[in-house]
Amino acid sequence: MPFAYFDRLTRRQQAIYLQSDAIATLPLRHPERLRHARWGELHGLYETARRRGEPPLITLWMRTARQKRVVAFRTYLRTLLHEVGHHVDYTLLRLGDSFHTQGFYQRESHLFHQLVTDGGTSMASIEEQMARMERTADDFAAAIKGVPDVVLSRRPDEKNWSAKEVVCHIRDTEESFMARFQAIMAMDEPRFLPVEPDRWAADRQYLRNDAAEALETFRTRRDESLKFLLGLPPDQWERGGIHATRGRMTIKDFVALIAWHDDNHLDQLERALKGQP
Incomplete structure (x- = not known):
């Protein structure tokens, strides 16, 4: 159609x-x-x-x-x-x-x-991506453990986020990902509006947030996402919706995106702690 x-x-x-x-x-x-x-x-x-x-x-x-x-x-x-x-x-x-x-x-x-992928590794790939998702909260916690708030709040330059802002970002995008999963299950081919991360950072005053609390909220939301995915029947992984810039994305595609998103922002957080953009 x-x-x-x-x-x-x-x-x-x-x-x-x-x-x-x-x-x-x-x-x-x-x-x-x-x-x-x-x-x-x-x-x-x-x-x-x-x-x-x-x-x-x-x-x-x-x-x-x-x-x-x-x-x-x-x-x-x-x-x-x-x-x-x-x-x-x-x-x-x-x-x-x-x-x-x-x-x-x-x-x-x-x-x-x-x-x-080849014919026999698609589910193994998903399992690896979900294993990445399971480790993320611990990886972020280890990265910011013992780091003073002044360092967590320090931006490497005018354009790039501080470590605290990165933590707040993954907290809020996790909520967005779960909302998309729910929309995919409730509707046929829903359309997703693009997110505005920089606007979120300003409107939600990321720099005034507590990084540890933000990370705990992320951990709770990530656990909810994993519980949803682990309970998903195999025939439902190909359900999808229309992303504003990426086109049609299945639940399987979103899992790959989340795993990449985790790695990308963990790298960004580690650079921010070193004062690097």
Whole structure:
């Protein structure tokens, strides 16, 4: 079924939409050649053109999980594959435009799951991500243990958060993630409004919060999230909704996002404690 904005398109645009929407899978030519290293992950960064006429820049690099943390590769890989979807519309299908259709998001997910999993490891991957989620509260507690409030409240610069603000952020986003899980279970394909982390930090006066109390609230909310996920029947993991910027995301996708989010902000907190942005 076309998305709601389909009715606002011209007939020519609707024809293009339907052509793109009909392509929901993109099999890899030689999937057997891919190697899924347990500790070595591909990390990538997608940068739009800085000057008119320049192409976008994609930077890829490898690091093991035992070295200094960097942003998990899945987010950037999804971003890259999202752009590949537009490339398919313009180049492979030779369409005059490219729309975000259900088929568009399905082929993005199809490529993604071929690249990051094989036929027998999808649930193992989820288990690893949930293990990451279970460790997060303890990891944050260890990082801020014994640190005075003046250090927890110190921002490394004008733009980047203090360690205390990072703790408050994960507390509030955990509530947001749980609300999305509940919406997914209550409705078919709900649409999610984007969150505004910087506005939360200002409106909720993060710097006036107690970091230890914020972390305990996060721990309680995380336990609730894990209880929900552990009780979820296998056939419900593919239920999903439409994210404002990432497109369709299943519960499985959100778990991967949360695991990445935890790692990313733990790294940010540790940098903030050192006075590094």
